[in-house]
Amino acid sequence: MNYDIFSLQKILSEAFQKSAEKMGSGDTTVSIEKPKDKSHGDFSAPLAMVLAKKLKKPPLNIAQEILQNLNIDPSILLKAEIAAPGFINLRLNPALFGFILQNALSQDVNYGKSTQGKGEKILLEFVSANPTGPLNVVNARAAAIGDSIANLLSASGTEVLREYYVNDAGNQARLFGESLEAAISRIRGVPKSAPEGGYQGAYMEDLAKTYLTQKDDLPDSHFNVTSKLLGEWGMDQVVQWHKEVLEKYGILFDKWFSERRELHDSGLVAQTLEDLKRRGLTYDKDGATWIKTSEHGAHKDEVLVKSNGLPAYIVADIAYHLHKMDRGYDKVVNIMGPDHHGHILSMKAAHLALGFPPEKFEVLVAQQVNLLEGGEKVKMSKREGKFVTMDELLEKVGKDAARFFFVMRSANSHLDFDIEVARKQTDENPVFYIQYAHARICSLLRKCAEKGLTPFNRAEDFAPLNEPESLLLLKEIMEYPQWVVDSGRAYEPHRMVVYLQNLAADFHLFYSKHRILDAPVEVARARLALVLGVKNVIRNALGLLGVSAPEQM
RNA sequence: GUGCCCAUAGCUCAAUUGGAUAGAGCUUCUGACUUCGGAUCAGAAGGUUGCAGGUUCAAGUCCUGCUGGGCACACCA
Numbered sequence: 001m002n003y004d005i006f007s008l009q010k011i012l013s014e015a016f017q018k019s020a021e022k023m024g025s026g027d028t029t030v031s032i033e034k035p036k037d038k039s040h041g042d043f044s045a046p047l048a049m050v051l052a053k054k055l056k057k058p059p060l061n062i063a064q065e066i067l068q069n070l071n072i073d074p075s076i077l078l079k080a081e082i083a084a085p086g087f088i089n090l091r092l093n094p095a096l097f098g099f100i101l102q103n104a105l106s107q108d109v110n111y112g113k114s115t116q117g118k119g120e121k122i123l124l125e126f127v128s129a130n131p132t133g134p135l136n137v138v139n140a141r142a143a144a145i146g147d148s149i150a151n152l153l154s155a156s157g158t159e160v161l162r163e164y165y166v167n168d169a170g171n172q173a174r175l176f177g178e179s180l181e182a183a184i185s186r187i188r189g190v191p192k193s194a195p196e197g198g199y200q201g202a203y204m205e206d207l208a209k210t211y212l213t214q215k216d217d218l219p220d221s222h223f224n225v226t227s228k229l230l231g232e233w234g235m236d237q238v239v240q241w242h243k244e245v246l247e248k249y250g251i252l253f254d255k256w257f258s259e260r261r262e263l264h265d266s267g268l269v270a271q272t273l274e275d276l277k278r279r280g281l282t283y284d285k286d287g288a289t290w291i292k293t294s295e296h297g298a299h300k301d302e303v304l305v306k307s308n309g310l311p312a313y314i315v316a317d318i319a320y321h322l323h324k325m326d327r328g329y330d331k332v333v334n335i336m337g338p339d340h341h342g343h344i345l346s347m348k349a350a351h352l353a354l355g356f357p358p359e360k361f362e363v364l365v366a367q368q369v370n371l372l373e374g375g376e377k378v379k380m381s382k383r384e385g386k387f388v389t390m391d392e393l394l395e396k397v398g399k400d401a402a403r404f405f406f407v408m409r410s411a412n413s414h415l416d417f418d419i420e421v422a423r424k425q426t427d428e429n430p431v432f433y434i435q436y437a438h439a440r441i442c443s444l445l446r447k448c449a450e451k452g453l454t455p456f457n458r459a460e461d462f463a464p465l466n467e468p469e470s471l472l473l474l475k476e477i478m479e480y481p482q483w484v485v486d487s488g489r490a491y492e493p494h495r496m497v498v499y500l501q502n503l504a505a506d507f508h509l510f511y512s513k514h515r516i517l518d519a520p521v522e523v524a525r526a527r528l529a530l531v532l533g534v535k536n537v538i539r540n541a542l543g544l545l546g547v548s549a550p551e552q553m
Numbered sequence: 554g555u556g557c558c559c560a561u562a563g564c565u566c567a568a569u570u571g572g573a574u575a576g577a578g579c580u581u582c583u584g585a586c587u588u589c590g591g592a593u594c595a596g597a598a599g600g601u602u603g604c605a606g607g608u609u610c611a612a613g614u615c616c617u618g619c620u621g622g623g624c625a626c627a628c629c630a
Contacts, residue, residue, distance in 0.1 A: 034569065046572060052610055059610065085610065087573065172630055288628050299556060306628040313630045341557055342625035409566065412558070416565060427592060428579060436592050443590055498567060512594040
């Protein structure tokens with residue numbers, strides 16, 4: 001009896017397909033959904049309505065015929081009912097839940113992992129902030145979303161590479177080097193201001209000081225050096241900061257991809273440029289070289305080589321994406337900030353022009369974050385250097401709240417992040433609601449251990465779990481692996497938050513209605529097994545989101 | 554002006570990707586343990602899904618046109 005949600009759905013789906021084929025349905029995919037309303041059963045099939053047109057019969061009649069031909073073992077399917085306008089609602093044999101709980105308990109930390117996404121390889125690029133300053137709150141949001149997606153996909157058996165693209169070349173890099181040089185000069189007593197459009201904040205002063213205190217240990221080439229080398233040194237420092245902040249946040253990248261080293265120094269940028277020219281995708285105008293992106297869906301052409309002879313940023317970007325395409329992944333996914341979404345069409349156009357299938361390249365936009373403090377908008381100005389960094393935010397609200405809040409909403413919508421609410425340890429703060437459920441169960445388990453009560457672990461002992469509140473929890477435990485797969489595939493980690501909130505709420509309801517410690521022993525031990533299952537799922541799911549599951553709060 | 558994103562309860566957001574009576578949390582009000590963590594639970598209130606059309610068995614979801622908000626439209630990256 002080694003069923004899980006996936007094998008059950010498959011059994012049902014195949015049986016329906018067979019039944020429908022007898023009616024001449026031809027080739028139809030049969031989807032088995034979970035109904036929105038619990039009272040409709042465990043699963044439902046809209047098949048009859050889908051077939052109505054093809055068979056030219058009313059859906060209700062089709063549903064009846066399908067049921068007559070349907071052959072599913074009663075040990076799996078307890079009941080099938082037709083509901084207007086043509087849904088077929090299915091109720092599983094509750095005995096199955098016992099087996100599923102037994103499996104969930106024995107799989108423990110591995111429960112929720114599946115092989116549904118096996119065989120697929122995804123390259124996920126996210127954060128990729130310029131190494132010219134601190135990470136900001138949108139970077140923090142992208143980081144939380146990206147890492148959670150990667151966790152969800154890995155748990156579904158998909159192979160995921162987390163990559164961070166370091167933009168350490170080009171004009172910004174030059175400005176950064178010159179700004180750093182100016183800052184160092186100032187500390188040495190030589191008045192010098194940062195270049196137009198350069199970088200100023202306090203962190204530049206810190207960098208300059210660090211440089212001066214370390215210079216004795218640095219190779220001669222870095223003493224009295226050009227702004228270019230200075231910039232390279234400085235950017236490596238900033239990248240190091242980024243790594244540290246992200247690590248505090250629980251995020252480890254598999255690959256830090258340096259634009260300067262791996263694209264420019266390696267000659268790949270020059271090679272890409274040649275390639276584009278050879279394919280006839282470029283033309284010259286006004287002393288510059290352009291790429292014909294507008295022929296492939298972008299609203300304008302882009303400059304590849306500026307009239308000063310230097311390659312524009314987009315060459316490196318195209319080179320980078322080509323390189324990604326060549327690395328053997330089925331899908332290349334990129335999470336971008338809201339300020340770059342104008343760039344998406346150009347990149348898609350470049351992919352098309354070079355003949356890559358458009359669906360292989362996917363871009364998600366992590367929308368802007370409005371920071372609030374007690375309902376008041378926190379004013380931020382980049383020019384005045386007045387913006388909250390990711391580091392400061394983490395300091396203020398902690399890792400758990402930060403990661404939870406950032407994945408709580410769909411990436412595509414703007415996010416209101418109230419720092420005050422995130423710090424509160426009250427019912428206003430949703431992360432505590434879920435963590436509390438976990439801690440409450442842990443406390444129960446401790447109490448039971450004192451009394452010598454241990455949870456059952458075999459399906460045949462779970463019969464007492466037959467109240468509506470228990471059955472609901474059993475069902476949610478069963479559905480968990482499916483939520484992992486679905487939210488990963490859709491790149492929507494916020495669905496896991498929705499799931500967790502429901503699970504926690506249903507646990508609290510169960511807890512308030514049913515006693516555990518003072519129930520008869522067989523009931524108590526069965527209920528203990530149930531809440532242990534809930535606890536494991538909460539812990540595993542929070543883990544995928546990078547949020548801890550404390551045993552005491 | 555052009556393109557992309559957003560618009561759902563007083564507020565912040567969901568809605569299984571086209572499914573059944575649009576759901577949660579917060580806020581407000583009313584109730585619930587001499588007992589396993591009250592950081593909890595139950596109940597009430599709250600809606601013409603921005604507006605107008607269209608597509609079909611079925612539209613918050615898809616297509617068209619408006620309205621309002623955000624972002625982007627450099628030989629910056």
